[in-house]
Amino acid sequence: MTMPLSQGPLTAPATRHRLGAYARLAKLDVWDYYLALPLAWSLAGFGASALVVLLVFGLGTVCVVAGSVAFDDVTGYRDGSDAANYGPDAPARKLARKPLLTGELSEAEAIRFGWLAVSAGAALWLLAIVIAPFAPLWTVLVAALCLGSAVQYSWGLKISYRGWQEVFLAGFGTGLVLVGVGLSTGGLTGFGAVQAVLFGLGPLLFGVYSNTRDAEGDAAVGRPTVAAIVSRQANLAFITALTVAEVALIVTVAGLGPAPWWFAMAMLPAMGVRVCQLRRGVGLGDLLAARLLGLRAHRATTATLVAVNLILVVGAGS
Numbered sequence: 001m002t003m004p005l006s007q008g009p010l011t012a013p014a015t016r017h018r019l020g021a022y023a024r025l026a027k028l029d030v031w032d033y034y035l036a037l038p039l040a041w042s043l044a045g046f047g048a049s050a051l052v053v054l055l056v057f058g059l060g061t062v063c064v065v066a067g068s069v070a071f072d073d074v075t076g077y078r079d080g081s082d083a084a085n086y087g088p089d090a091p092a093r094k095l096a097r098k099p100l101l102t103g104e105l106s107e108a109e110a111i112r113f114g115w116l117a118v119s120a121g122a123a124l125w126l127l128a129i130v131i132a133p134f135a136p137l138w139t140v141l142v143a144a145l146c147l148g149s150a151v152q153y154s155w156g157l158k159i160s161y162r163g164w165q166e167v168f169l170a171g172f173g174t175g176l177v178l179v180g181v182g183l184s185t186g187g188l189t190g191f192g193a194v195q196a197v198l199f200g201l202g203p204l205l206f207g208v209y210s211n212t213r214d215a216e217g218d219a220a221v222g223r224p225t226v227a228a229i230v231s232r233q234a235n236l237a238f239i240t241a242l243t244v245a246e247v248a249l250i251v252t253v254a255g256l257g258p259a260p261w262w263f264a265m266a267m268l269p270a271m272g273v274r275v276c277q278l279r280r281g282v283g284l285g286d287l288l289a290a291r292l293l294g295l296r297a298h299r300a301t302t303a304t305l306v307a308v309n310l311i312l313v314v315g316a317g318s
Helices: 005-025 032-043 048-079 081-085 107-131 137-151 165-185 190-213 215-220 232-255 268-283 287-317
Strands: none
Touching: 005 048, 005 107, 032 048, 032 165, 032 190, 032 287, 048 081, 048 107, 048 137, 048 165, 081 215, 107 137, 137 165, 165 190, 190 215, 190 232, 190 268, 190 287, 232 268, 268 287
16 A cells, blocks of 8 residues: 555655754753864864864763753653753743653653663764873863763762752863863963863852752752752852952963963953842842853854964964
């Protein structure tokens, strides 16, 4: 029996719909961790050989992150925290970011996707190590730590449920830059290490505002973020301290450390956005706007760091 012609046009939209659901499960619209790769390339002097390695490592990073957030969605679906934080009164666009809640994907499909993505990411990271011009042991160990902690973030050991969420948010981004630079150059300068830390602080400094908004739901399922376990005033003090620490690091490395003397001035626009974020979130209590400003501050910081490295490379070659 031949298939009725009327069924043919329905296949493509259905396929696109499911692909869209998987893309939202993988959170492909949140690409801020992936900015570690152009930053690492700039620290490697924009070399062609480094670009090839970083492209492979970058593709692996997309897969690793996609698998990690898929597992996070499964855990959040099972323990009810996503239902609490993305309730029926949530805007449709926001709720669509959780295809398990909307029923577009099943648990089994999400878990299978998570393992396939993580496996592909691990294979690509291994390939990057194999083809890299340098592969010092510390780079391999940091990559292994990043992979293991990403998988175990809310799956298996569930490190984000054991008080390590904020450490992971900063450490994973820092680790990506360190691995990228290590595979490209075989070493790391003091200024490169500072830039890796500044990059890692970016996801942390917009993540803490999301955690503040989700504190009640996280506390209900035993996910001990700082916002969930301390008072509101203590949490706001924690966020303020992180912001001050970032600014202090920039000023210190420009004045006493390995950065050029003009580094702090170059970072003024990005730090201006960071101060606006603090005022909006801590001063005015607008957490969603503060999170958005945090994303912009992170992107501005990364772009500035890449520009600084470009100036240093051009200056060294002239």
